[in-house]
Amino acid sequence: MKAVVVGATGPAVTSVPDPAVALSSDVGACVIRMTRAMLGDEDRRSALPRQAPVTLGRAFVGVIDAIAPDATERARDLRLAPGRRVAVHPIIRCGTCDRCTSGLGAHCANRRTLGIDRDGCFAERVAVPLSVLSAIPDSLDDDRAVFAVAVSEALECTRHVRVEGKAYVTIVGDGLSALLSAMVLGRLNAAVRIVSTDGAIANSTEKLGIRHRLASEVGRRGDQHVVVDCHGTAASLALACDLVRPRGTILLRESREPASLGAIVGRELRVQGVALGSLVEALDLLSRRQIEVAPLIERRIGLADVPAALAAPGHLATLVRGD
Numbered sequence: 001m002k003a004v005v006v007g008a009t010g011p012a013v014t015s016v017p018d019p020a021v022a023l024s025s026d027v028g029a030c031v032i033r034m035t036r037a038m039l040g041d042e043d044r045r046s047a048l049p050r051q052a053p054v055t056l057g058r059a060f061v062g063v064i065d066a067i068a069p070d071a072t073e074r075a076r077d078l079r080l081a082p083g084r085r086v087a088v089h090p091i092i093r094c095g096t097c098d099r100c101t102s103g104l105g106a107h108c109a110n111r112r113t114l115g116i117d118r119d120g121c122f123a124e125r126v127a128v129p130l131s132v133l134s135a136i137p138d139s140l141d142d143d144r145a146v147f148a149v150a151v152s153e154a155l156e157c158t159r160h161v162r163v164e165g166k167a168y169v170t171i172v173g174d175g176l177s178a179l180l181s182a183m184v185l186g187r188l189n190a191a192v193r194i195v196s197t198d199g200a201i202a203n204s205t206e207k208l209g210i211r212h213r214l215a216s217e218v219g220r221r222g223d224q225h226v227v228v229d230c231h232g233t234a235a236s237l238a239l240a241c242d243l244v245r246p247r248g249t250i251l252l253r254e255s256r257e258p259a260s261l262g263a264i265v266g267r268e269l270r271v272q273g274v275a276l277g278s279l280v281e282a283l284d285l286l287s288r289r290q291i292e293v294a295p296l297i298e299r300r301i302g303l304a305d306v307p308a309a310l311a312a313p314g315h316l317a318t319l320v321r322g323d
């Protein structure tokens with residue numbers, strides 16, 4: 001089957017063995033036929049040449065194609081069967097380490113991440129354990145359901161800080177994660193705004209009714225209760241520190257480079273990292289149309305176009321078809 005594999009010479013469309021051939025609980029209890037994947041910045045960062053080849057791709061939805069014979073009983077318990085449409089959580093937990101058994105499964109000591117250290121979803125079929133699957137409601141189409149991973153990250157912000165009733169909430173960022181954060185947090189607080197370093201998402205914010213200012217125009221008064229940094233650079237964290245009030249909270253959605261931490265000490269700031277959240281909650285939000293993600297789709301491509309798309313910047317969502 002076709003897959004986008006990154007090896008010593010960078011990403012390329014390659015023919016690889018179909019995971020259905022050797023399906024067992026060792027490699028994954030089921031095989032998913034990928035119908036829609038999302039290509040994002042994490043995939044672009046994972047696409048650097050490496051010695052040990054891996055299939056790229058982190059976020060996807062698909063249809064259960066086959067279930068390993070030794071997993072059929074567990075699949076029945078989970079109401080999963082061939083033909084079922086599912087969203088897939090990209091982090092695979094061992095389920096047995098100290099963290100997994102003490103409620104910190106998201107931080108499993110033996111975790112594997114699709115597209116990073118386990119074969120990912122830019123492929124016709126993907127082997128994964130049943131534990132990472134969430135059934136997609138019939139009312140939710142693939143184009144929207146594939147946003148579940150990205151929406152779960154935005155939802156996770158609300159687990160760490162209350163934005164309801166806060167006077168000033170700013171999201172720093174230039175792309176999809178900033179827009180989704182604004183859509184999710186904006187349901188709870190009308191004061192949410194995006195501050196971006198360039199105007200590339202200005203059209204989208206206007207269409208979606210999201211307040212937007214350019215970083216060069218915004219007053220750095222240190223009066224924001226909460227700042228969400230979706231960019232993760234030294235400059236974006238410095239901007240977040242300038243915007244947030246003393247003892248305020250910065251939620252870090254990204255971390256791409258080392259940054260100066262002086263302002264965090266001096267102004268007694270609270271900095272909270274934010275990782276992936278629950279796909280079930282994200283699918284529920286999407287299926288109830290609490291947020292409308294269709295306007296965020298920028299491009300639709302096939303697997304053959306993925307290597308070129310990995311090398312090109314994108315502000316909104318690039319969706320990959322599974323054909």
Ligand SMILES: [Zn+2]
Nearest residue numbers: 094097100108
């Ligand atoms: Zn574990």
